[in-house]
Amino acid sequence: MTDYATTSQGDRVAYDLRGTGPALVFVTGAGPDRADDPVTAETARLAADAGLTTVTFDRLGRGESPAEGRLGLDRELAAVAAMIEVAGGSAVLVGHSSGCSVSLRAAEAGLPVTGLALWEAPLGDPAATTQAWADEIERLLDAGDTENAMRHYMKDMPPEWLAGMEASPAWPALASVVAAYRADAQSLAWAQRALEDGTLDVTVPVLAMYGTETFPEMPVAAASIVAQAPKGTEKEMPGAMHSWEPGPMAAELAEFARASAG
Structure with missing residues (x-):
């Protein structure tokens, strides 16, 4: 059943909370909301069954999280912060596509992030x-x-x-x-500049993943993130067309969340 939380900037965010244990907050990229993202929902369910707390939410301006005005990165980070609080006060962020750059920015901004599990960050242009x-x-x-x-x-x-x-x-x-998508564009521009300048400052564990069938730039982007993350690892996982397979992903996230939490 949908629950709601209000961010520090006054936005109302719809979310689903499952399970107990080390926490995962899923940060989707441009496009999906919970109603049309069965892969993320199934992954969250499986991870909760494996002993984790999971939060999936509709990002601002999507699904059941309507929002007006300029939906910039500052408001999106406030939504992420609210979801971390819902999850118990700290969490691994699971970023998908441009959700990776939002998650990276959240960690660098000092949100209580215990780790970053990043799926196919679309980075690599100048x-x-x-x-x-x-x-x-x-x-x-x-x-x-x-x-x-x-x-x-x-x-x-x-x-x-x-x-x-x-x-x-x-x-x-x-x-x-x-x-x-304004926040996605802003976060991607920020992340690409940080990678190019060598100024990415993320000290939590980072797991940068990509599918077995993917676009050529995705492994390159994962390697570039890991190169600047002191606790970074890259990994190929079952997946295709910019998406993962829920079963293997849930198992990998459970292992990563437990390691990051303790």
Whole structure:
């Protein structure tokens, strides 16, 4: 059953809490909410069955966490902080895609993060390129041009993903969700700059993962994160098309969360 928490910035966040034990908070990337993300939900359920506390939540502006105005990284970090509190006061963050950069920023900002389990962080372009991409998304959002903002956000993704969205009669509504991606763009630009400058300051254990069938840049990104994380490890896991397999992932997260907690 859905529960709700209010962040320090006044946003209302919908979440599901399961299990007891060392905690995991799942931070999704751009796109999914709990209702259309069965892989994360199943992983959280299996991890809870294995003796962990798990929290899945709808990020701001998505699903049952509606939010108005400028949905920047500061508000997203406040939502993550609220979910860590729900989980018991400290947690491993499980980042997926751009949720990896949000999670990295949360750890560097001093939130009570015990570890980072990161799945396929989409990093690797020059920092200036990533910053220009993020700036254009923000410009289009500020102009109210959500359709072109969504096109720009997805410009480096497989073209069939965007084509499928544009072919849907619900395209305008689908595009409007890009207003919630401002924090993703900001966090990716920040993370890419930190990696390029060698200034990433994350001291908690980091597990950077990628699927057995994935895009070529994903293992490279994992290696670049681990190179700057004193307690970093990279690992190939069962998975394809930017997603993991719930059973092996839940087992890996259970082991990592217990090690990070103690």
